[in-house]
Amino acid sequence: MNAPPLLFHHIGIATKNLAQTKKIYEKLGLIFGETIHVPRQKVNVCFSRQGSHPQIELIEPAAEDSPINNILDLIGTTPYHFCYKTDDLGRTSAFLRDQGFLIMNDPGPSNALNENRICFYYHKHLGVVEVVEIRDRENT
Numbered sequence: 001m002n003a004p005p006l007l008f009h010h011i012g013i014a015t016k017n018l019a020q021t022k023k024i025y026e027k028l029g030l031i032f033g034e035t036i037h038v039p040r041q042k043v044n045v046c047f048s049r050q051g052s053h054p055q056i057e058l059i060e061p062a063a064e065d066s067p068i069n070n071i072l073d074l075i076g077t078t079p080y081h082f083c084y085k086t087d088d089l090g091r092t093s094a095f096l097r098d099q100g101f102l103i104m105n106d107p108g109p110s111n112a113l114n115e116n117r118i119c120f121y122y123h124k125h126l127g128v129v130e131v132v133e134i135r136d137r138e139n140t
Contacts, residue, residue: 004092006084009132010047010055014068014080018044018060021077030056036112042066045112057083057112081120081128089117089133096121101129 015021022032030053035046042063048056059080061069071080086092089107097103101121109115110132117133 002095004086004088004095006086006092006131008054009083009085009130010057011079012057012059012081012083012128012130013077014059014072015077016060016072018046018058021058022046025056025058032058037062038110038112040108040110043068047112081130083130083132085132085134087133087135089119089131092131092133093119093121096129096131099123104128107133 013021018035025048026032030048030050032046032048035044037044039062042061043066044060044062046058059068061072068080071078093103093107101123104120104122107117107119110118113132119131121129121131123129
């Protein structure tokens, strides 16, 4: 199977205190949008909006059983995942499985990404990768 086109979308940074981490990034010149609660993932997120910089997503647990609590308990604030966009999540998912990635969750819409479908994958040599399906160029 040929690799589907994957384009970089953002870097996810896990943090226990989104507001505090956001303030530090803002002092470095980044600009962020509003904080969004994502109930499906039990997190609060905030995306940077700085023109030429790679987009950063700050991710804070919103519940005791949030999936990012484990990594935060182990190592604290850290880059958590890289996200790529695709126009066909089914094809991309099949390709990633063929490359040894494990699916971490069922694909589903994310209110933080304009209800586009997302899915998380894990590879023992790469860590966590998120893929967002964006079929409409205006809906990125």
